[in-house]
Amino acid sequence: MIVSVLAWFVFSSFSVMLRVPPPQDSSSFEPLQRADSLKVELANVSFSASPSTAYVNEEVTFFANASSDVPAAALTFRVYFDAFTLPGLTNNTASATSVNTTGNPGSVIVKYTYDTPGNYSDANGPFFFARLYVGDGTNTVNKYIRVYVNYNVPPWFISEVPDPVQTTENTVESLSTIIQDVNNDPVTVTWDFGDGTANETQVLTGTAAADGVYSNVTHAWSPPADPGVGDFTVIYQMNITLDDGFNPPVVSTSFVNVYVPINFPPTIGFAASVSRASPGDVINFSARATDAEGDPLTWTFNYSDGSIEVFHTLATSPGTLVWNNVTHHFDAIGSYTVSIYVSDALEPNQVSYHNQSADVEIQIVDNLPPEVSKEISSSPQGDPQIQGMIGNISVEFSIEGNDWEGDVVTAVWDMNDTLGPRTNATSGGTDKFMFNQTRMFDKPGLYNISIVITDGRPGHEILRYRIVNVTSTNLPPNLVGLSFEYAPGHDFATPNEVINFTLVLSDPERDPIEVSWDFGDGTPILYFNLTEYVDGNLTLTLNHSYPDVKEYTITVHYTDNQLGILNHFKFINATVAVLVPRPKVIITWDLWDYVSLGMFLMIPVSLVVRVLYVGRRRKRLEEEGVTLEEYNLMKQEHVDLPDQDGKEG
DSSP: OHHHHHHHHHHHHHHHTHHHHHOOOSSSOOOOTTTTTTOOGGGGGGGEESSSSEEEEEEEEEEEEOOOOOOOOOOEEEEEESOHHHHHEEEOTSOOEEEEEOSEEEEEEEEEEEESSOOOETTOOOOOOOEEEEEOOOOEEEEEEEEEEEOOOOOOOEEEEOEEEETTOOOOEEEEEEOTTTTOOOOOEEEOSSSSSOOOOOOOOOOOOOTTTTEEEEEEOOOOOOOOSSSSSEEEEEEEEEEEEESSEEEEEEEEEEEEEOOOOOOOEESSSSSOOOOOOOEEEEEEOOOOOOOOOEEEEEEESEEEEEEEEOOSSSTOOEEEEEEOOOOOSEEEEEEEEEESSOOOOOOOOEEEEEEEEEEOOOOOOOEOOOEEEESSOOEEEEEETTOEEEEEEEEEEEEETTTOEEEEEOSSSSTTEEEOOSSSSSSSEEEEEEEESOEEEEEEEEEEEEEESTEEEEEEEEEEEEOOOOOOOOEEEEEEOOOOOSBBBTTTEEEEEEEEEOTTTTTEEEEEESSSSSOOOOOEEEEEOOOTTEEEEEEEEOOOEEEEEEEEEOOOOOOSOOOOOOEEEEEEOOOOOOOOOOOOOOHHHHHHHHHHHHHHHHHHHHHHHHHHHHHHHHTTTTTHHHHHHHHTTTOOOOOOTTBBB
């Protein structure tokens, strides 16, 4: 009881001495003032913290401002970061304190980091009372604020990477984990793959999401292993670290089992452009290799003449075909074995299983000219024949040979036409060759087809030629008709009379037909080239007149200018008569002529009158019942007869 009274007395005395007001629910307290002292206006004192809600180990910044009524006064700012401690409102004399002196007015900014949660608590969580004392040397004013401080919850893994991760060397794996932080802090995620490669770092936000936030990466592990070694597993420890800046890092560990399969040797191929060459000739060597793992390759060429070349190629995708082509020449005649060694192991480990080899044999001899067939062959064989209805024929000429050294061989053809020389050439590297050229013939005749073949070396030119006899089945043109007409009623023409001539020709192949026309009177000969067929015929129409009386012989030559069956050059003659016509005599009539004509015309008139008279008599007699014959008979016998006018006689 005595100890309690003494403690209360000490606390009361200390509170009176420091002017400690009771704590309020608000963030400030009324200052204790004396009327007879220098007044520090409460309205001019401010005290705040940022953030007002912080985490343990998070820095808090305090802001204090004040002024005094005395302009020359010096202001002292004393900040207690933990003014009270439990139980009750016990003054914390051990509180961390910041003291600063300024002019008037004055302001200070101080920082402090709490390492424990607040020692008081309300609905908003644990907090500290922070107290500000401002004095001007005479009087002191204080203010209180609450600074909420609590522990920050560290982030954690909602879903982690499988443990262990099973993979194969150089295989890209997709890895993911789900992270959550209830404080919604940005979380730095660090992936350490454990193989010495660079870490991968990500900063995730929105971490308070109910489903968390994904962290995704890809990675491939490449354990060091010599080529030829395999069928084992390398284990790596992979660490994933979470850091929210407030708590110790959170680490998730997974082991990665990386299977290293057996490394297979490369497969290779090797060839030379020629198997036979001359001293100094450049020979192309082509080497190829495929490595199942795509390892870097070492290529060694041994030419067996004292020359060795080594090349290196970089790693590729597995199974990629890689070429390595080189050239070499040999200076001396002889037989050489050229060897290649391809390895997927670095020197000097190119041994046994992983050092593949291949050879080619090269013969170096004096260069020989090409060997060429004795004759130029053709297709179709024999002498070609132009079919009349087609009008042409295409013939392919060919010749074959070989060059033992595989030189580039060139052939120049002369096809005996206006198109000029044609050329064939080999690409070199092969001894056999075949050269071909095609020529179209549209006219019969003899043609000289020739070819010159050389390997480009002096004295190695070879000539071959062939005489081609081209025939044709073309038929000659035919005369359909040559016609002309004189004036109506005449079988001759008169001088200067225009005569129309018509020539009609045909040709089985419808070739153009050339026509020359000589009128036979010394006028110039006319020439025509007829091409427009109508109903299978060509028609030429001309007109001409002759000034003199004479018989003229027209000569017409025509041809289709083809060589073939029968004679293709034909002609026709026609005769034109030019005469002067006989004069015409005009006779006039006199009176006797007209009288004679009238007497001549009376003969048929008399006959008509007689016929009419007899017919009339016959009709009247028949009306009396007597025929004309009976009447004439009775008259001869003197019988009384009726009058021809109907009376008795």
